Amino acid sequence: MSLSILLFIVIAIGVVSYLMGASRAASLAGGKASSLHSRYGYHGSFVAVMAVVPAFLVLAAWLSIAPKVIETSVREALPPQAQSQAAATQNLNYGTIMSIARGMRDLDADTLAKLKAADPSTARTILGDHGVPLAGEPDAYMLNAAESLNSMSAINSMAMTAVVIALSIAGAALGMRMIAPRFRARNRVEQVMLAALILCSSIAILTTVGIILSMFSETVHFFQAVPAWKFFFGVVWDPRFAAAGSTDTGGQFGLIPLLLGTLYIGAVAMLFAVPVGLFSAIYMAEYASPKLRAVTKPLLEVLAGIPTIVYGFFALTSVGPFLRDISAKISGIATGDFTSFIQAQSVLTAGFVMGIMLIPYVSSLSDDIITAVPRSLRDGSLGLGATRSETVKNVILPAALPGIVGALLMTASRAVGETMIVVLAAGVAARIQFSPFEPMTTVTVKIVNQLTGDLEFTSPQTLVAFALGITLFVITLCLNIYALYIVRKYREQYE
Incomplete structure (x- = not known):
């Protein structure tokens, strides 16, 4: 499942959760809103937050960690002669593996079988005909690694989809159970909004700090080669x-x-x-x-x-x-x-x-x-x-x-x-x-x-x-x- 569809499903669950939460609060009030601590909309918003926010946090963490785990697994499965190469060569070979993997996803079963059985020159031709131009002929281990990469990526996508959707539904169910006449839904929602505002306001500060640190580290390397007084007081x-x-x-x-x-x-x-x-x-x-x-x-x-x-x-x-x-x-x-x-x-x-x-x-x-x-x-x-x-x-x-x-x-x-x-x-x-x-x-x-x-x-x-x-x-x-x-x-x- 693509990421956009997964995001749409989670948002849809959030919308449904909002409606169900507001409806449950209204039913508990029995038409008398003053019996509730918070308005109906705050109860619905709380259930929607429970359904969306934890799922999005897990999704963000998954997207940042899973690719590194998959890359490490693929690299460790490469033959010893490939792992003993220089770091730049290994990175170049892994980039080739990723290109081959993207091309293999679009191949039908017969073409994929021909690709696995083909020699390096024929494999390069087959991939080039399907929009994957390669600078050189791919080794056999690259094709195997690309197939392994696609397999692990598919498993990762299915697991991520299942976990995120399940967590969204579980969050919505938990939010529904927490709704009660004296439940402080407004306070909980405002706390979440305050945290979101703090996060947004921190982005500019963190970005500035990141820019300064990145420039400062390279500036230190420059001043290790050129004296500072020659830079600041030089006239040429x-x-x-x-x-x-x-x-x-x-x-x-x-x-x-x-x-x-x-x-x-x-x-x-x-x-x-x-x-x-x-x-x-x-x-x-x-x-x-x-x-x-x-x-x-x-x-x-x-x-x-x-x-x-x-x-x-x-x-x-x-x-x-x-x-x-x-x-x-x-x-x-x-x-x-x-x-x-x-x-x-x-x-x-x-x-x-x-x-x-x-x-x-x-x-x-x-x-x-x-x-x-x-x-x-x-x-x-x-x-x-x-x-x-x-x-x-x-x-x-x-x-x-x-x-x-x-x-x-x-x-x-x-x-x-x-x-x-x-x-x-x-x-x-x-x-x-x-x-x-x-x-x-x-x-x-x-x-x-x-x-x-x-x-x-x-x-x-x-x-x-x-x-x-x-x-x-x-x-x-x-x-x-x-x-x-x-x-x-x-x-x-x-x-």
Whole structure:
């Protein structure tokens, strides 16, 4: 039985259990709901929870453990010459066994018999004709192992189905027996919901911890090969890729050019996005009519739905050449030399286009925050004789400032993590310079470059990507903590 059908059966049992539980509670109440501790729906929900939750927990554990057990059994049954091979070869052979097993499931009895009796070359042909292409001829033990794998998988599927369905039915029966007039069904259901909410809220934390640990472990390996001071204080980025499998540390891994480019391009982007986005949010929240707001806000938010690669093409084909040509004309008028002082790929190009992309983030978030300011503050300010602009400047914006700071911080994080626009609009040149008219690059671009291609995670040239990632994470975390400190300090003064 497929997993989807099994899930459907368990859910169906849960639905039926809910109806039966609610009906039993109603019959016990005798039409007088006040005689029960909880409403009918809570009793039905409790029976449904008893039928579904334990079955799902067992199913999740089974799906995570059973494949490992089957794989171990199949590997242990392989002939000694197959078990004595290198680990990489054993993994490759097991992958071939799994491919053969999937192909054998679709074969009829006659074709399966021919496959078992065929020589390796014929077996490869038969499997290829049935949609299982193999890189080489399968050994006889692979066919036997694939048949054993299918047999154990079938037994595992039947056992899992029987156990899960039986557990679901048993849970429903136990829930029905526990229903009584004074049974606290609501409390039990709320405890389950609380546990589910805690689990969901923990997922983000656990995911963050997992990401940090995975990056940190590889970063430690990088710093074992390259001194930390050369990375954090180096001013030259020249990794010089080594051959696969090599641990050559040749090259220079200076962080400063990448960090400077990241902060420079992000600052230019925020310089364009913040004034336009914030002023548009103020206008839509305080000055625009409801009809105009209903039209302009969705149109503005369309910019947020455009893929970043489209912005990159826009910068590469339109904005960059436009700035280059305009600068050439300005230079010609001023000096007579029509040499462009703005390159097509530059910090200004990337920052301008990225700022356009960030406008809806600033505008939409700030608009929601400004709109959430209590109406009584506006009315009180206007009632004291302040103009609308004075109310906005002295009352609305101070009250909304903590939220606006958070919105700007989220926008800055989005700018720091942008890659495609930087690649196409600012280039990949890692260098230290302070002219907005020259190309630079960012940390995220180099992370992509270092992890692109068929690489092994053994050389510093590849492991440096994890060091870049953990460094960027720490910088963002510090900015978040500092912004939170500023927001709390201002909020105390305002309150």
